[in-house]
Amino acid sequence: MNGLLPGDIITRDVCIIGGGASGTYAAIRLHDLGKSIVVVEQNSVLGGQTSTYTDPASGKRTEMGVVAWYNNEIVNNFFARLNVPLKTTDIERAGFTALNSIPVDFRTGELVTDVYSGNVPEGLANYIEQLAKYPYLEDGFDVPYPVPSDLLLPFGEFVEKYNIGGAIRVLYIFGNGMGDFLKQPTLYVFKLVSMESMQAFKAGSFQSTLNHNNQEIYEKAQVELGTDVILNSKVLSADRSGEYAEVHVQTPLGLKCIKAKKLLLTIPPKLENLEGFDLDTNERSLFSQFNNTGYYTAILKNTGIADNTEVRNFGADSPYNVPVLPGPYFLQASGISGLLNVKYCSPHPVSDETAKANIITAVQKLNTAGTLNTTTPEFVAFGSHTPFEMTVSVDAVQSGFYKSLYGLQGLKKTYWTGAAFHAQDSGKLWAFTEKLIPGIIDGL
Ligand SMILES: Cc1cc2nc3c(=O)[nH]c(=O)nc-3n(C[C@H](O)[C@H](O)[C@H](O)COP(=O)(O)OP(=O)(O)OC[C@H]3O[C@@H](n4cnc5c(N)ncnc54)[C@H](O)[C@@H]3O)c2cc1C
Secondary structure (H helix, E strand, O other): OOOOHHEEEEEEEEEEEEOOOOHHHHHHHHHHOOOOEEEEEOOOHHHHHHHEEOOOOOOOOOOOOOEEEOOOHHHHHHHOOOOOOOEEEEEEHHEEEHOEEEEEEEOEEEEEEEEOOOOOHHHHHHHHHHHHOHHHHOOOOOOOOOOOOHHOOOOOOOHHOOOOHHHHHHHHHOOOOOOOOHHHHHHHHHHOOOHHHHHHHHOOEEEEEEEOOOOOHHHHHHHHHHEEEOOOOOOEEEEOOOOOOOEEEOOOOOEEEEEEEEEEEEEOHHHHHHOOOOOOHHHHHHOOOOOOEEEEEEEEEEOOOOOOOOOHHHOOOHHHHOOOOOOEEEEEEEEOOOEEEEEEEEOOOOOOOHHHHHHHHHHHHHHHHOOOOOOOOOOEEEEEEEOOHHHHHHHEHOHHHHHHEEEEEOOOHEEHHHHHOOOOOHHHHHHHHHHHHHHHHOOO
16 A cells, blocks of 8 residues: 555554454464464454443443353453453343343333243243254354254244243343344344353353453453554455455554454454455355344433333233334343443344434333333443344355355455354354464464
8 A cells, every 4th residue: 555654564473353252362362372463443442242331420330231251161261361350140130031120012111011921941941952952053053954944943933833932031131132033043043042051041150250340351451462452443455365465454543554464354244344355256245145133232321210120121912022123122220320221122223323212212101101200311321232143044044154154264364253153142252263263373
């Protein structure tokens, strides 16, 4: 690129695009293996969907994104490596299983009476029995062909077929962010509401950070990686045709050219997010097939709702009373006086402004309907986790989409990880990314 000074050229073994869960994990592991790396991240911090809000007045914290991790080797090793202590978390408190709360249909603000209450243990046992038939889903999308037909059923039909209804309220909470839960192919529900998550739920073994700061692991990683992380930066173009992949990046310190022997892309592979990359016809064709939901989280003040109150969305007339989206999943105590946590989902992505306006309307409707004395809330913090839950059509799955997607690994010096390649689950993504490392470091 014309006009670049020698100091603007960064030469590394591996250039990692995206510094969320997968990118940060890869950066630390490759760094520890003695490889030179650089991470390009569009945000001002590492961490992606792990987002901890700190109240400036009290210093207290609440989680707007990731709330809990597994107690397994890969998670524990990563936290130990960064010297971040973990503790077993009260997942009721963390918002996973708040079964006792005010049930409201956020479309109307009205109380929902007679909420469906099936046999939870029986439903869960039936779910787990079915899930156990597909152990390969725990590690990725290596489905057999032809793809088992049950995996392609809309989850609502699968629930009926195998008498899982009693567990819907629990499964639904683990499946937050999936949009129209009962219409999603069962394959995707199994990926998000995985065997590992169900086992951790039953065992009560989920963990969060001892210091009530899930962001801490990413803060520590940032300190370790220092200037090898380029924040607030955007890839303008990438050319993978030569000996080195060349990535041109707009950074706060001007244009930089990264020359890397290997590339690791961890960002959501939507075409609009890969603008400037030299995608070939195959990559373009695969990535163009992804659909996604919109998932937004916020901290609200001045809601008029008491600190200890949780309001949860239930569809008054929907199967199993699952919430009808778009809408908030819940308004929930944040642990900080006067502030409520809200999670909002739309089956299709919407603008941040639309999500915010709809959250305010939903709170106001509680008042209009006479359910709660709410006032017009203000946003203290807002985060978009969109694109969330990236899926392709059942036809594409059957036609070998994931075989082709995984076939991209290593082509053109490029490796791929992140939720679209496995699951919206930090621990599982670390395991998936770990398996890519031998290929990435081969020949470096
Ligand atoms: C509300 C919520 C709660 C969750 N709770 C949990 C939980 O309790 N436990 C759990 O394990 N998982 C949880 N998850 C899921 C988990 O956060 C994700 O699975 C994980 O963060 C995905 O990792 P990733 O690396 O694919 O993407 P991300 O973590 O989203 O990282 C992608 C990174 O790439 C950056 N980026 C995107 N595009 C570009 C670009 N063009 N250029 C440069 N940078 C770019 C983003 O800013 C981001 O930092 C939760 C998610 C949400 C939204």
